[in-house]
Amino acid sequence: MxxxxxxxxxxxxxxxxxxxxxxxxxxxxxKLLAREAIRRHGPVPVYDIGEVPPDATIVPVSGMGAPTVxxxxxxxxTEELTALRALEAVLGRRATHIVPIExxxxxxMIPIAAAAQAGLPLVDGDAMGRAFPEAQxxxxxxxxxxxxxxxxxxxxxNTLVVNAVSNHWAxxxxxxxxxxxGCQVSCADTVLRGDQLRDGLxxxxxxxxxxxxxxxxxxxxxxxxxxxAALGVLGGVRLFTGKVVDVxxxxxxxxxxxxxxxxxVRGETGTLELDFQNEHLLARRDGEIxxxxxxxxxxxxxxxxxxxxxxSMRYGLRVTVIGVPCDxxxxxxxxxxxxxxxxxxxDCDHRPLPAA
Amino acid sequence: MxxxxxxxxxxxxxxxxxxxxxxxxxxxxxKLLAREAIRRHGPVPVYDIGEVPPDATIVPVSGMGAPTVxxxxxxxxTEELTALRALEAVLGRRATHIVPIExxxxxxMIPIAAAAQAGLPLVDGDAMGRAFPEAQxxxxxxxxxxxxxxxxxxxxxNTLVVNAVSNHWAxxxxxxxxxxxGCQVSCADTVLRGDQLRDGLxxxxxxxxxxxxxxxxxxxxxxxxxxxAALGVLGGVRLFTGKVVDVxxxxxxxxxxxxxxxxxVRGETGTLELDFQNEHLLARRDGEIxxxxxxxxxxxxxxxxxxxxxxSMRYGLRVTVIGVPCDxxxxxxxxxxxxxxxxxxxDCDHRPLPAA
Numbered sequence: 001m002x003x004x005x006x007x008x009x010x011x012x013x014x015x016x017x018x019x020x021x022x023x024x025x026x027x028x029x030x031k032l033l034a035r036e037a038i039r040r041h042g043p044v045p046v047y048d049i050g051e052v053p054p055d056a057t058i059v060p061v062s063g064m065g066a067p068t069v070x071x072x073x074x075x076x077x078t079e080e081l082t083a084l085r086a087l088e089a090v091l092g093r094r095a096t097h098i099v100p101i102e103x104x105x106x107x108x109m110i111p112i113a114a115a116a117q118a119g120l121p122l123v124d125g126d127a128m129g130r131a132f133p134e135a136q137x138x139x140x141x142x143x144x145x146x147x148x149x150x151x152x153x154x155x156x157x158n159t160l161v162v163n164a165v166s167n168h169w170a171x172x173x174x175x176x177x178x179x180x181x182g183c184q185v186s187c188a189d190t191v192l193r194g195d196q197l198r199d200g201l202x203x204x205x206x207x208x209x210x211x212x213x214x215x216x217x218x219x220x221x222x223x224x225x226x227x228x229a230a231l232g233v234l235g236g237v238r239l240f241t242g243k244v245v246d247v248x249x250x251x252x253x254x255x256x257x258x259x260x261x262x263x264x265v266r267g268e269t270g271t272l273e274l275d276f277q278n279e280h281l282l283a284r285r286d287g288e289i290x291x292x293x294x295x296x297x298x299x300x301x302x303x304x305x306x307x308x309x310x311x312s313m314r315y316g317l318r319v320t321v322i323g324v325p326c327d328x329x330x331x332x333x334x335x336x337x338x339x340x341x342x343x344x345x346x347d348c349d350h351r352p353l354p355a356a
Numbered sequence: 357m358x359x360x361x362x363x364x365x366x367x368x369x370x371x372x373x374x375x376x377x378x379x380x381x382x383x384x385x386x387k388l389l390a391r392e393a394i395r396r397h398g399p400v401p402v403y404d405i406g407e408v409p410p411d412a413t414i415v416p417v418s419g420m421g422a423p424t425v426x427x428x429x430x431x432x433x434t435e436e437l438t439a440l441r442a443l444e445a446v447l448g449r450r451a452t453h454i455v456p457i458e459x460x461x462x463x464x465m466i467p468i469a470a471a472a473q474a475g476l477p478l479v480d481g482d483a484m485g486r487a488f489p490e491a492q493x494x495x496x497x498x499x500x501x502x503x504x505x506x507x508x509x510x511x512x513x514n515t516l517v518v519n520a521v522s523n524h525w526a527x528x529x530x531x532x533x534x535x536x537x538g539c540q541v542s543c544a545d546t547v548l549r550g551d552q553l554r555d556g557l558x559x560x561x562x563x564x565x566x567x568x569x570x571x572x573x574x575x576x577x578x579x580x581x582x583x584x585a586a587l588g589v590l591g592g593v594r595l596f597t598g599k600v601v602d603v604x605x606x607x608x609x610x611x612x613x614x615x616x617x618x619x620x621v622r623g624e625t626g627t628l629e630l631d632f633q634n635e636h637l638l639a640r641r642d643g644e645i646x647x648x649x650x651x652x653x654x655x656x657x658x659x660x661x662x663x664x665x666x667x668s669m670r671y672g673l674r675v676t677v678i679g680v681p682c683d684x685x686x687x688x689x690x691x692x693x694x695x696x697x698x699x700x701x702x703d704c705d706h707r708p709l710p711a712a
Contacts, residue, residue: 160516163442163516165514173516177532
């Protein structure tokens, strides 16, 4: 057991922003929520997966919506606890632990805020090992865990409980309601028992995010290359260094969808195109695919190593794109059916990242 | 107390089809559902409002969606009981009575089916005295009764429970989910206590619908004018007799919206235009408004007196349009704010129907 206090939030948010592969929502907003909750309620205990009793009730709490909306429409700060309580009411029992559904952006911070507010400990891990845009794209789906009952709460006080025939149906119904609720809601769903955590979570990703964020900060402070520091922690590969020259973006169907084009700088040649649906899905170098979901395609500010989310990409930014292998469970046939490129409508298979 | 058995269904469905002002969904489909439920579970007891104990729990059960969809996508027949049980689960108590939310089309039949399946009695009345397209357009809204918790169930087995900050928000969230669920779902919502029925219901409308349906049938059998027979029961006014010459229709936003144009026959002159959103909202004769929501604008087959729903209007049908004054609570300022022409975007006030 360790604790997450206010001092850990900056590194954690930075690292989770990188692991969020462009999505998961702006970590800055999440950091404000988590900081305020810790300031009021104190630091949050964090347990390793192995420390959680097998009969514990672990509830992922997260935000759903389009990150573009979160930039302008701040949460009320009450949604996550409202969603948790609505879920507990239909479950008929209380959560014993909170866990991030994804280790990305605001969704690494909302669980901290929820845990602080509820007076519950966190589990060190998440259900993706990255961020994905849709609710059914979690390891628990692969082991047959249902994501319903799913409770949604908005900033106005509306709540919704979905019971669906499949995890994909839950996403579909929740997304439609989420759009009406203003495209930014809190969710509590995909309840796990303690003995399901090994198969249902990627372990120790809160620690990984903090380590990653710290490595980037220390490299920057020591005038070293922060992107190299990130790669040192993550073990991925540098795909492209360039300048953002074009971003198409639309907020549609409850997602931020679009495409960004980077042109070469610093001795690099050619162009890189990034397709995204909240998260980056595909990277094409001079028209050829070099990285695909479910591998992590992460965009960092070249000089500072700060994560660049899809909604904050804009003309002129100097960025470095790195590819990081996903958790191996995502490249099984079942994992690829859930979150591979074909699910998102691309006529290509997942291909391994180029060698470093 | 009386009973509704299979023998009453034809007259009831016919009368409710007329009272549904073009909406409420095809009564034929509803009749099949109610007939099957009564055949299996026996006739349904019906109580007058005055016979219901003040502490009773009365649950309206209904269908939500676009009637155009109901024509092609039949209910599974399990949705209404699933919605009722989902609502009871969050209420923490069982319904003692079922009541129609609206006396119109399929929504006068679904409560009969639900009551038979649940083994519960019906209350003779409904929450509108007609049909309206949106869930908040009920008399309980006018007396401060919330329509949430609202439970929705679809034919696939998905359920949803909405808790909203207003009755209008509940409509908005439920409608979005309803569209995803295939635009045809069952709802249980707007729970009433026995002592709220006098203010929350229009009394005895199941009896009215049956009387109306019988009067039309008997007139037809006796070679009398069935439309005159309907007016004899309802006390309305004949607005136009004509032929349907044009129907624009689109199923959008979870509703069947459109406009129908009638040209004169049988010594009538000019044209009549009808605007609808599931139900008829406005009638214009030669461009001049002659009837508006919340008054009932009902379309009957001129020869048979059978109700013509908005989704079954088609070129060549000979129809008579009648106007029937609504329950007086709908023409109060609060009633008009909820369901008057301005709510639906028309730049006109409600005007009383022309004299008979």
